[in-house]
Amino acid sequence: MVRHVLVPVEDSESSYNALEYAVSEYPDAQITALEVSDPIDLLKSDQVDNIFESSDQHEKDLRLQRVRNRAIEQGTHLSGDRTTGEVIGEILNYAAEHDVDHIVVGVSERSGTRWFFSENMTDKLSRKASIPVTIIQ
Template identity: 30%
Template sequence: MIQRILTPTDNSGPSVRAIEQATEIAKSSDATIHALSVIPEMTRGSKAQEEWDERVTDALAKAREIANREGLEYEEARRNGPVAREIVDCAEEHDVDLIVMGTHGRSGLHRYLVGSVTQRTIETSPIPVVTVPPEE
């Protein structure tokens, strides 16, 4: 039975869709939603830090709103560091049963150069990961 679901969020469309999917799964098993927002380790400087702090605050507020609307138990965390590693570490620390995360649908050169947080999470997570594709 699924009791705890981690859903990483950056307030992008795909991450909001993932939160909505996670809440649907959580409703069927009365699971707790754990929302996580990570400030990437490459963020340096006060201006960039302020922008990321605001983005994280907004992302967690949106996740909280969705979980509360559905009447689900909700916990949240914010972290700094390599995003995929922080997702997996948080999932292990909170003994989650499932990670639900969005994909941005990038391909080609952009994906090769930037990489995919979702892909790195899938490759390194001992916990099942459900991916939610972007809207068409």
């Protein structure tokens, strides 16, 4: 029985789809939405001058709130967390440290700072994970 599901999130439809899948497939599990910021990717982006502004934190808070609202609409309580570091490593470390049984991730077609949910990255995540990973298109 799956007790704790981790859903790495970004502000994309595929992340919302992954969250909705987790909520519907694992209604009795604890579901955690995890946002990971990779500082290297932020420095490569065109937004270098803005990454430390408070508005960036506000945008992240709004993104997590939208994810929580989607879960609430489906009748499931959702916790949210965020971390900074290399994306795959952070997801796997979080899963290990928080007794996660399953990871559900959406594949994004975004680029730039949101590249980490690309097909290549989700494939790498599923190969490195020691727990099941469900990839949602």
